[in-house]
Amino acid sequence: MLALVRGPALAVVTLPLSILLFTLCVVSIVLLPIGVGVFTTPPTQQALRWYADQRRRLVRDWGGLEVPRPYRPWPRELRSGVVGQVERCVLLLKDPATWRDLAWLPADMTAGFTTALLPPLLPVNHRITKAMLEPTREMLLAQRVEQLYETRHDAVDASAAELRRIERDLHDGAQARLVAMGMSLGTIEALVERDPARAKKMIAQARANSAEALTELRDLVRGIHPPVLAERGLPDALRALALRMPVPVEDDIELPGRFDEPVETAVYFAVSELLTNAAKHADPKKVWLDVLFAADVSGASVIRVTVTDDGKGGATSEGTGSGLGGVQRRLAQFDGVLAVSSPEGGPTMITLELPATPLPG
Structure with a gap:
């Protein structure tokens, strides 16, 4: 019954948007030789990426299909605002995902519109969108190379x-x-x-x-390399960290033995930074530290750390001077990830995962 409403609503809303975006993007690219397109292409492409992201979200929420973003990460210079308008335009046009998004719009106007009007065929619209908006194997490899760089x-x-x-x-x-x-x-x-x-x-x-x-x-x-980490292992080292905090920290740490020294060191200093940040900036009454050995979404073994506080919230990993940004960069060296949930007013929950394999014995 829900599909009877979703399909026609999707068709009515997306058809004019797809036509408008396709027209603006094509005209903008055509105007590149006379210089006008240099200024119009970046905003139109950003609008197209936003539109494609919304469709990826709908495919996930309505169709249960995960569609990863295929876009190349911005170079450091572009993220810091150093790159000029021409370089920005060139980087967008050199990204294969830009052209895949553009090719998807005509398909969305025709096949997508038709299948959306016929609710039983709506899953076919979702699969078409997934096939055209998800990254190819070559794009995933390029992203991986860029991430490693x-x-x-x-x-x-x-x-x-x-x-x-x-x-x-x-x-x-x-x-x-x-x-x-x-x-x-x-x-x-x-x-x-x-x-x-x-x-x-x-x-x-x-x-x-x-x-x-x-x-x-x-x-x-x-x-x-803290001596307590070398002598007593990661669980005891983390408990010692928790005891030194100026606010009460309730810990629940379950790890199967020892891990490689660089991994233990990375986790130790990441937790130290997270606990210090919570005590210093969040003004919490209590902090919870949970550490366990688990499997991530791909099935790989990871150390998963969650630091939660009941403070004022507003934490972010954005910005070069951010303490969380430093933790994120430290973890990235080991293919680790950091996720932050910190609405204004709290609570704050920060989760990190680091690939790890227990040492034998």
Whole structure:
């Protein structure tokens, strides 16, 4: 009965929109040689992508068919607003999904319109839409290559930033103390016979400097790979994190043994960032930490972490300075994903998944 209403409504609404968008897109592309199309093509193509996304959503909601978005991700320069209008237009036209969307519009005007008017044939409209709007194997491969390029770029940037941090911490902390200690020992050597009392004081100071340098080196190592993680494993390390938070954290952690060290480290620092963000920005009364070993939608084994708080909400992973954006970039190096649900007023639920396989034994 619902199909009797959905089909005709879909036909009435989509036919004029498909005709209008097809006309605007074609005219805009025709006007490229005289320069006008450079300014009209990007907005018309964005409108077409929005329209195609709505149809993908309808196919999922009404037909139960998942239609992934096929579009190439924007380059970093375009996301940051550096790329000009011409480059933006060229990038859109070089994307094969642009032309597939355009080819889909005539099919939607004809076959789609006809099948929508005949409710028993509505599933045929859904399958046509899925076939024409989902990414091809070649497009999926290109997306994967682009994603690997992006994550490699992020990994290189993160490694360079980490090296600079280590160098800075060594230079400003332990190295300075060790240099001072070396100079003190030279002075002590000269004073040990002439002024034993002063030499004794300087020896005590050198001992204190060596202890402080050792503490700073331990802190530096802890920032690279926390000792609790190496000694007690990921579950205990995460529980220790939860206990150090200034707000109550209720944890439920179920993991089968140990995982590769880089994976455990990535999860540890991601959870640390999420808990710190919740306590610092959300003003919650309580935080819940759930960690389990599960299977994702494709059946692959993952560590799934969910951090929920009853705070004020409004968290987002957008923006280069976002703490969640940093977590997202760290996870992407391992093919991990991050999902954020944080309406204004809360609650906030952040879920991350990281592919992982337990170590034998």
